[in-house]
Amino acid sequence: MSNSRPEPAWRVLLGYVRPHRRSLAAGALLSLATGATGLALPLVAQDLIASLSEDRAISGALLLMSALVVTNAAVGALGSYVLQRTAESVVLTARRSLTSSLLRLRISAVDATEPGDLLSRATSDTTLLRAMTTQSLVGLGTGGLTLLGTLVMMGLVDLVLLGVTVGVIALASAVLGVIVPMINRASRRAQESVGQMGAALERVLGALRTVKASGAERRERDAVHAAAEESWRQSVRAAKWQALAGNVAGLSMQIAFITVLAVGGARVATDAIDVGALVAFLLYVFYLMAPIQEVVGAITQYQVGAAAIGRIQEVDALPGEPDHSAAPLPAADEEPAAIAFEDVRFQYTPELPYVHHGVTFTVPPRGMTAFVGPSGAGKTTVFSLIERFYDPTDGRVLLDGKDVADWDIAELRAAIGYVEQDAPVLSGTLRENLLFGAPDTAEEALADVLVTTRLDALVARLPEGLDTVVGHRGTKLSGGERQRVAIARALLRRPRLLLLDEATSQLDAVNEAALRDAVTAAARETTVLVVAHRLSTVTSAERIVVMDAGRVLAVGTHSELVSGNPLYAELAATQFLSAVE
Numbered sequence: 001m002s003n004s005r006p007e008p009a010w011r012v013l014l015g016y017v018r019p020h021r022r023s024l025a026a027g028a029l030l031s032l033a034t035g036a037t038g039l040a041l042p043l044v045a046q047d048l049i050a051s052l053s054e055d056r057a058i059s060g061a062l063l064l065m066s067a068l069v070v071t072n073a074a075v076g077a078l079g080s081y082v083l084q085r086t087a088e089s090v091v092l093t094a095r096r097s098l099t100s101s102l103l104r105l106r107i108s109a110v111d112a113t114e115p116g117d118l119l120s121r122a123t124s125d126t127t128l129l130r131a132m133t134t135q136s137l138v139g140l141g142t143g144g145l146t147l148l149g150t151l152v153m154m155g156l157v158d159l160v161l162l163g164v165t166v167g168v169i170a171l172a173s174a175v176l177g178v179i180v181p182m183i184n185r186a187s188r189r190a191q192e193s194v195g196q197m198g199a200a201l202e203r204v205l206g207a208l209r210t211v212k213a214s215g216a217e218r219r220e221r222d223a224v225h226a227a228a229e230e231s232w233r234q235s236v237r238a239a240k241w242q243a244l245a246g247n248v249a250g251l252s253m254q255i256a257f258i259t260v261l262a263v264g265g266a267r268v269a270t271d272a273i274d275v276g277a278l279v280a281f282l283l284y285v286f287y288l289m290a291p292i293q294e295v296v297g298a299i300t301q302y303q304v305g306a307a308a309i310g311r312i313q314e315v316d317a318l319p320g321e322p323d324h325s326a327a328p329l330p331a332a333d334e335e336p337a338a339i340a341f342e343d344v345r346f347q348y349t350p351e352l353p354y355v356h357h358g359v360t361f362t363v364p365p366r367g368m369t370a371f372v373g374p375s376g377a378g379k380t381t382v383f384s385l386i387e388r389f390y391d392p393t394d395g396r397v398l399l400d401g402k403d404v405a406d407w408d409i410a411e412l413r414a415a416i417g418y419v420e421q422d423a424p425v426l427s428g429t430l431r432e433n434l435l436f437g438a439p440d441t442a443e444e445a446l447a448d449v450l451v452t453t454r455l456d457a458l459v460a461r462l463p464e465g466l467d468t469v470v471g472h473r474g475t476k477l478s479g480g481e482r483q484r485v486a487i488a489r490a491l492l493r494r495p496r497l498l499l500l501d502e503a504t505s506q507l508d509a510v511n512e513a514a515l516r517d518a519v520t521a522a523a524r525e526t527t528v529l530v531v532a533h534r535l536s537t538v539t540s541a542e543r544i545v546v547m548d549a550g551r552v553l554a555v556g557t558h559s560e561l562v563s564g565n566p567l568y569a570e571l572a573a574t575q576f577l578s579a580v581e
């Protein structure tokens with residue numbers, strides 16, 4: 001998704017681990033302590049046996065052994081709990097950071113991604129950091145330390161045999177160097193397929209009615225299955241390479257054992273070392289096995305985690321908006337906003353054609369301005385540029401005479417109430433939806449807006465009134481109700497500028513009158529821009545901006561334009577403004 005060189009995975013992981021470094025160190029120390037108490041047991045056992053043979057009392061040794069066993073179990077349990085807890089905290093840190101990035105993403109970045117895939121990065125990829133923390137970080141630390149310690153001890157016994165052992169380890173490392181990137185690649189592909197599965201599922205669940213009505217269940221199911229199977233294939237491939245890596249490590253130790261035996265035997269024969277030294281060295285080779293397996297496990301697990309970190313980094317590299325929290329909403333006595341477009345040219349992406357070819361218009365504070373024009377003329381895009389969902393390629397968008405690019409983005413958006421064309425309603429209660437943009441609204445203000453948008457009757461009818469759950473995407477409301485909820489939500493922000501993208505669908509007379517009345521009432525108090533699809537809306541507008549193919553053709557009142565602008569006359573004649581093209 002981005003071409004910039006990403007940070008190495010270990011540095012990202014350390015970034016996530018940093019806040020929890022103390023508990024991680026404590027966990028690792030506890031693990032080491034568990035090992036040490038374990039190692040002390042044989043010594044005490046030896047003492048116990050010696051006491052038995054010498055007819056000494058063994059109660060002290062027995063007590064000590066029992067204490068060691070209990071301590072070992074307790075420290076072991078505590079250590080593994082602390083480590084797991086730290087690993088979960090690392091996952092939480094990564095999830096927090098990633099979800100903050102997701103909510104800051106620019107709309108243009110979201111346009112280029114699949115929500116289901118983004119979701120999988122926040123849920124599934126971050127989960128892989130758990131094993132990465134416990135196995136890679138801790139494994140590399142404890143295993144690495146033991147490995148180093150054993151090698152030092154080997155060096156003390158015989159440097160030549162150490163050279164032989166290190167040679168075998170180097171050879172095995174070269175083989176691992178080939179295998180390890182394969183693990184990374186396969187894990188990466190496996191996670192990408194999980195992302196594709198998320199995207200495919202989101203596509204189906206987001207339009208389940210259409211999928212069912214189109215009889216497309218099997219096709220869509222096959223697409224989801226294909227992604228799941230690909231993830232399986234790649235995970236199995238990663239498992240194969242992981243198993244191979246583990247066995248290479250085991251095999252290298254066997255080879256080291258045999259080579260040390262042969263070389264050591266020769267050295268014993270030439271009296272370079274004595275038999276005792278050879279036996280001691282062979283014991284060390286045997287001891288080397290566990291830490292080497294641990295280090296190799298750490299490296300392979302690191303590859304799986306690194307693949308996940310790569311996908312997390314891709315999201316972090318996407319263009320985001322500056323971090324901001326919502327600005328306070330405009331006070332009741334604030335003046336309505338003025339809007340101006342100055343020769344705005346805009347294309348959604350550099351590859352796509354221009355959507356605006358020099359759009360210029362001005363809207364003074366207060367009153368209703370309607371934007372009309374055939375479908376695809378660029379009307380909704382006008383609103384997107386005012387909200388700074390996108391930035392113009394050329395020209396300026398001014399709010400109160402100040403370029404929107406120079407506004408603090410939170411303050412800019414706090415001044416605006418925006419009703420999208422498809423009037424989204426979020427899952428939750430009706431009250432949550434209404435107060436979504438203005439959580440601190442007083443009950444009286446809410447009641448007033450319910451009356452203006454004629455939602456009061458709906459609330460009275462619902463079993464739990466405002467606390468009725470409206471379902472995912474407001475599925476439990478009718479289309480007209482959803483639109484009125486969206487308008488009420490925008491009005492409750494007491495916006496200095498109301499952007500209303502009228503739904504193209506026709507409403508029944510009651511709904512339409514309710515909406516028109518609410519919007520005309522709002523236009524007396526504030527500046528209202530409306531992308532109009534209904535004649536009733538344009539006739540009540542002070543000003544109508546006629547757009548076609550990314551240009552402003554004319555600005556005027558309904559009666560001026562009906563006689564002065566052929567396109568407008570045609571649009572008006574049909575009443576269904578959006579259907580004409």
Ligand SMILES: Nc1ncnc2c1ncn2[C@@H]1O[C@H](COP(=O)(O)OP(=O)(O)OP(=O)(O)O)[C@@H](O)[C@H]1O
Pocket residue numbers: 111348349352355373374375376377378379380381382531578
């Ligand atoms: N996010 C996007 N990415 C790429 N192109 C887009 C995007 N949104 C809209 N477009 C394109 O920009 C053009 C103008 O779209 P816009 O939504 O502004 O038109 P509109 O006048 O509001 O149309 P309608 O009346 O049908 O809602 C269309 O050709 C559309 O295909």
